[in-house]
Amino acid sequence: MASIVYVSNLSKTYASGFEALKGVSLEIEEGEILALLGPNGAGKTTLISIICGIVNPSGGEVTVNGHDVVRDFRQTRSMIGLVPQELTTDAFETVWNTVSFSRGLHGKKPDPAHIEKVLKDLSLWSKKDNMLRELSGGMKRRVLIAKALSHEPRVLFLDEPTAGVDVSLRKSMWEVVQRLRASGVTIILTTHYIEEAEEIADRIAVINGGEILLVEDKEALMTKLGRKQLRVDLAQPLERIPDSLSSYNLTLEDNGQSLIYDYDTSAERTGITALLATLAETGIRLRDLSTQQSSLEDIFVEIVEAGR
Numbered sequence: 001m002a003s004i005v006y007v008s009n010l011s012k013t014y015a016s017g018f019e020a021l022k023g024v025s026l027e028i029e030e031g032e033i034l035a036l037l038g039p040n041g042a043g044k045t046t047l048i049s050i051i052c053g054i055v056n057p058s059g060g061e062v063t064v065n066g067h068d069v070v071r072d073f074r075q076t077r078s079m080i081g082l083v084p085q086e087l088t089t090d091a092f093e094t095v096w097n098t099v100s101f102s103r104g105l106h107g108k109k110p111d112p113a114h115i116e117k118v119l120k121d122l123s124l125w126s127k128k129d130n131m132l133r134e135l136s137g138g139m140k141r142r143v144l145i146a147k148a149l150s151h152e153p154r155v156l157f158l159d160e161p162t163a164g165v166d167v168s169l170r171k172s173m174w175e176v177v178q179r180l181r182a183s184g185v186t187i188i189l190t191t192h193y194i195e196e197a198e199e200i201a202d203r204i205a206v207i208n209g210g211e212i213l214l215v216e217d218k219e220a221l222m223t224k225l226g227r228k229q230l231r232v233d234l235a236q237p238l239e240r241i242p243d244s245l246s247s248y249n250l251t252l253e254d255n256g257q258s259l260i261y262d263y264d265t266s267a268e269r270t271g272i273t274a275l276l277a278t279l280a281e282t283g284i285r286l287r288d289l290s291t292q293q294s295s296l297e298d299i300f301v302e303i304v305e306a307g308r
C-alpha cells in the first residue's frame, strides 16, 4: 500500500529546551487505521500537531500526499481533519452552522448535502438546529468529529476520541471510525484505552520519550509477542512437578492446586494434547481447564518497560 503521510527524522525541541521528539520516522499507509500508543508526555500530541501544521518542527520533514506540511501548509491542511483532545466548541452556535462554517474555513465551497450526510452518519441529524450548549458531552465530541469531516479530509487524526465517553457511545464511535475507513479515509488515533486499539487498529505504533519504539501490524504483533497460558486446576494438590512432566514448560501455583502451561501461540503445535495425555498417564486428575491470552495492554506495558 502507498503511504499518504511520510514522517522523516522529525525532531521538536520546545522553547523551554525540552526535546519532545527525537528523530521520529513513520509512514502512514493510505486507508489504514493506525493507533499511536504511548504513556503521558510521550510526544503523541506534538507529533500529530506537527503533521497538522499547528506546531513547527525543529528538524526533519513531513509530507502529506507528497506535499510538505510547512511549505505547502494550505494544501496539506485541507487534506487533514483533526479531532482535538479538548472539547472546545462555541456554546451558542447551532450544530449545523458550526459544521458548515468549519468547511468554509478549509477553503471549500458550501455543500449542504455533504454536511447532511456527515451529521446523519454521526447520529447528529436530529440535533442540527440545537445550540452546542444543549448537547451532552458525547454529542459534543461527535460534533468535533463532524467538524473535522466537514471538508472531506483524506486523513483524519483523532486525539483521544473517546476520553470520558461511556462504553456504548465508545462502541458506536468505533463503528463510525470503521465506516470512515471503509470509505477510504486514513485514520490515526491516539488512545489510552488500549482495548480500543486492539479492537479497531490495523497497525500499532508505540512512542515513548519522543522516540518510536515499534510500528507493527496488530495481528502480527499479538502473535509475535502474545503468550498464552493453559491453567490446569488439579483434583489433588501436587508437592512438585513430577519427572514425567519435566519436558513441558510448567509452573506450579496456588499451593500446588494448579499447573500453568506457557505456550507459544505462533507455534504449529501447542503441545496441549500431549500434555493432557501425559497428565492422564501420570494419574493426575483434573478439576478444570482454562486459557488466558496476553492482551495488547500486556504487550504495550512490556514494550514501554523494556524501552526505559
Ligand SMILES: Nc1ncnc2c1ncn2[C@@H]1O[C@H](COP(=O)(O)OP(=O)(O)OP(=O)(O)O)[C@@H](O)[C@H]1O
Binding pocket: 014, 015, 016, 018, 019, 020, 038, 039, 040, 041, 042, 043, 044, 045, 046, 047
Ligand atoms: N508548548 C510546550 N512547551 C514545552 N513543552 C511542551 C509543550 N507542549 C508539550 N510539551 C512537552 O512535550 C512532551 C510531550 O507532550 P505531548 O503533549 O506531545 O505528549 P502526549 O504523548 O500527547 O501526552 P498525553 O498522553 O499526556 O496527551 C511533554 O513532556 C510535554 O510536557
